[in-house]
Structure formats: structure tokens, C-alpha cells
Amino acid sequence: MNITLRQLEIFREVARHLSYTRAAEALNLTQPAVFAQVRQLEGQLRTELIERIGRRLHLTASGRAVLETARAVLDEIDGMKMRLAEMQGLMRGRLGLCIVSTAKYDIPGRLGPFARAHPDIDIALTVGNREELLARFAANEDDLYILGTVPETLDAEWRPYAENPLVVIAAPDHPLAARSGIAPSEVAAHPFILREPGSGTRAAAERFFAGAGIAPPVTMELGANEAIKEAVRTGLGLSVVSRGSAELELQTGRLVELRVEGFPLLRHWHVAWPRGKRLSPAALAFLDVLLGKGRHKAG
Structure with a gap:
């Protein structure tokens, strides 16, 4: 049995993504090369490590055992390199x-x-x-x-x-755009576009509004800030985002930060x-x- 560290690295990446294509992209290899290395590893171990069910890849029981060992071996190698670098004073x-x-x-x-x-x-x-x-x-x-x-x-x-800091953003022509001292209940009367459930930004916004005893209508959930900013810019609703994520749009006037009481959320x-x-x-x-x-x- 002649298993190489490279085979373990490739298998770990395939197991991480459960995709030969995405693993190949991460490793800067071709998809056939990644597939061939995994098949070679399976041949050396005489067991199937990955199976395809429908369109998705899954680890077999043997695959999960090999992945655990691969991680341990590669972590030890990384640790050795780290200790040597420390001894030699190399960055x-x-x-x-x-x-x-x-x-x-x-x-x-x-x-x-x-x-x-x-x-x-x-x-x-x-x-x-x-x-x-x-x-x-x-x-x-x-x-x-x-x-x-x-x-x-x-x-x-x-x-x-x-x-x-988290801020409430709106399109420049929104009715609340020129206002100051906006009560949370006023913004809660407008539709909101928020990140998917589980997002830290969304959780912070929901905690704030729940503390004020209100619940803005969430009419759209999007998984990317770029999509949220574009939806807000086109007038589909308001949103709560990290100020840093909208810095360029706020500076250029494509979006405005509403002056809502209690915001920004620090x-x-x-x-x-x-x-x-x-x-x-x-x-x-x-x-x-x-x-x-x-x-x-x-x-």
C-alpha cells in the first residue's frame, strides 16, 4: 500500500465540498485529475470511499474513517512545519x-x-x-x-x-429618506428585505424590533448583501445591514442611511x-x- 500525502489532501478536499469540480477548483487541478487520485486511493485501500446517490456525492462509512485519519495525518504534518518554522525563526x-x-x-x-x-x-x-x-x-x-x-x-x-455598526438603509427617494428622529414603529410599517434566517445581522435586527414590541413585515429574504442593496435601491423595501457593507453606496448616494431612533446598532x-x-x-x-x-x- 503506497498512499501519498497528496492523495489524502485531495480526498480531504473532495470530502469537504462533496464535489469533484469544486475540489478541483480549490486545488487548482483539473476535475479528471482529482477524480483519478480518489479512485487510485480507493484502489489502494480496496474500499469505496465516495458514492453517488442521485446527483450528490456522499462519504461511505469507510470514507468517513479515512477522512478522520487524513485530517489527523495532515494536521500533524502542518504542526511539524509550524514547529520547524518556529525553530528557524521563519515567517x-x-x-x-x-x-x-x-x-x-x-x-x-x-x-x-x-x-x-x-x-x-x-x-x-x-x-x-x-x-x-x-x-x-x-x-x-x-x-x-x-x-x-x-x-x-x-x-x-x-x-x-x-x-x-448596523444601519437601516433605503432608496434615496424613499419617503423617510429626508427625515430625522424616525421612530422604529415608522420604519416597521414598511416592507423589509433581510438576510436568510440564521444570519447574525438579521438576528440583531429582529432582537431590536422585538425589544420595541414591533415586527416589520419581511417581504423578501436574500442570501447576499449585493442582492439586498440592489433590491433596496430599486425601492423594494428597507433593510438592516452592516454600514461597512454599504459604504460605497452611501458615499455615492445610491443608498441613504435612515436616521432611526436606536440606530446604529453597535x-x-x-x-x-x-x-x-x-x-x-x-x-x-x-x-x-x-x-x-x-x-x-x-x-
């Missing part, structure tokens, strides 16, 4: 970041200077919704995780690193990692940047 390796989609307006500006200062660090950035991030957290697939509110049930260490961005996880030098260096201890901060 190189890989930084795996997973961020909620609303943080994509904040994190790239911080990553740019960091990447330029540390060109030997490979950065893998994954953007997803809150549920996807928590699933990756549970599987320990990344070094650091960026999200709004850290669930109390999450076995994590975390730090707040930046403010993330929240923070948090960086989190599994409790007890030994962070790599690369992760510690970027953590210092986020917490304002590093030399290279976003402008």
Missing part, C-alpha cells in the same frame, strides 16, 4: 481564514498590507454564511474565523477587533479560533494585526 507557511460574507468588506483591506509584508505566507480565504462558517469551525478546517457574534455554545477563544467584529488550538506563527502574526499589535494595519 512562512499557510494562513487559513474563514469569514462570514459581510466581513468581506473589512478583511481584504487588512490582508493586503499583511500579504505584502509576508510574501512567503500562502493565504487561503473562505467566504460563507454563518452556518457554513460554524460547520468549518467544528471541523477545525481553518486557522482563524471572522464573524459578528460568537455563539455562547461555541467552544472558542475569541477577541473583538473592530466596530461593526456591534463588533470578532476573530475566533477553537479553544486549545495551537496557532501557527502566521496566524499569530495576523491576529496581532487585527488586534492592533502588529506593524501593518489597514488604512
Whole structure:
């Protein structure tokens, strides 16, 4: 039996996405090459690791067992590389970041200077919704995780690193656009467009309105901030979003921030990692940047 680390890496990626195509994209390989490596691994192990049911891929019982071992082996290899880098005083390796989609307006500006200062660090950035991030957290697939509110049930260490105010946005010609001192009950009389259930932004907005004893009509749920902003701009309703995610549209007048009593809702961005996880030098260096201890901060 001659199993290679590359085969384990490829199988782990296929198991992560349950898609040969998406795994190939993540690995910068062709889909046939990824498929061939998995089939070769199955042949060496003399067992089926992945089965197709309908249009979807599923891990077999053997596949789940191999995935657990693959993760352990590859984590040990990463740990060895990290320890060697520490011994040699080198700032190189890989930084795996997973961020909620609303943080994509904040994190790239911080990553740019960091990447330029540390060109030997490979950065893998994954953007997803809150549920996807928590699933990756549970599987320990990344070094650091960026999200709004850290669930109390999450076995994590975390730090707040930046403010993330939530605001009510509207089209420039909305009847409330020129008003000030708008009561929450007034905006609640208009249709709202919100993120999908489970979104941290949506949960914060719902808590605010519930505390005021009102419930705005949610006429549309969208899974992307870009779609929400466009729907608001065209007059389909109001929304609550992170001010940072709408900064460009607010500056150019494509959207307006309504001056609603109680807003902005003051929240923070948090960086989190599994409790007890030994962070790599690369992760510690970027953590210092986020917490304002590093030399290279976003402008």
C-alpha cells in the first residue's frame, strides 16, 4: 500500500465540498485529475470511499474513517512545519481564514498590507454564511474565523477587533429618506428585505424590533448583501445591514442611511479560533494585526 500525502489532501478536499469540480477548483487541478487520485486511493485501500446517490456525492462509512485519519495525518504534518518554522525563526507557511460574507468588506483591506509584508505566507480565504462558517469551525478546517457574534455554545477563544455598526438603509427617494428622529414603529410599517434566517445581522435586527414590541413585515429574504442593496435601491423595501457593507453606496448616494431612533446598532467584529488550538506563527502574526499589535494595519 503506497498512499501519498497528496492523495489524502485531495480526498480531504473532495470530502469537504462533496464535489469533484469544486475540489478541483480549490486545488487548482483539473476535475479528471482529482477524480483519478480518489479512485487510485480507493484502489489502494480496496474500499469505496465516495458514492453517488442521485446527483450528490456522499462519504461511505469507510470514507468517513479515512477522512478522520487524513485530517489527523495532515494536521500533524502542518504542526511539524509550524514547529520547524518556529525553530528557524521563519515567517512562512499557510494562513487559513474563514469569514462570514459581510466581513468581506473589512478583511481584504487588512490582508493586503499583511500579504505584502509576508510574501512567503500562502493565504487561503473562505467566504460563507454563518452556518457554513460554524460547520468549518467544528471541523477545525481553518486557522482563524471572522464573524459578528460568537455563539455562547461555541467552544472558542475569541477577541473583538473592530466596530461593526448596523444601519437601516433605503432608496434615496424613499419617503423617510429626508427625515430625522424616525421612530422604529415608522420604519416597521414598511416592507423589509433581510438576510436568510440564521444570519447574525438579521438576528440583531429582529432582537431590536422585538425589544420595541414591533415586527416589520419581511417581504423578501436574500442570501447576499449585493442582492439586498440592489433590491433596496430599486425601492423594494428597507433593510438592516452592516454600514461597512454599504459604504460605497452611501458615499455615492445610491443608498441613504435612515436616521432611526436606536440606530446604529453597535456591534463588533470578532476573530475566533477553537479553544486549545495551537496557532501557527502566521496566524499569530495576523491576529496581532487585527488586534492592533502588529506593524501593518489597514488604512
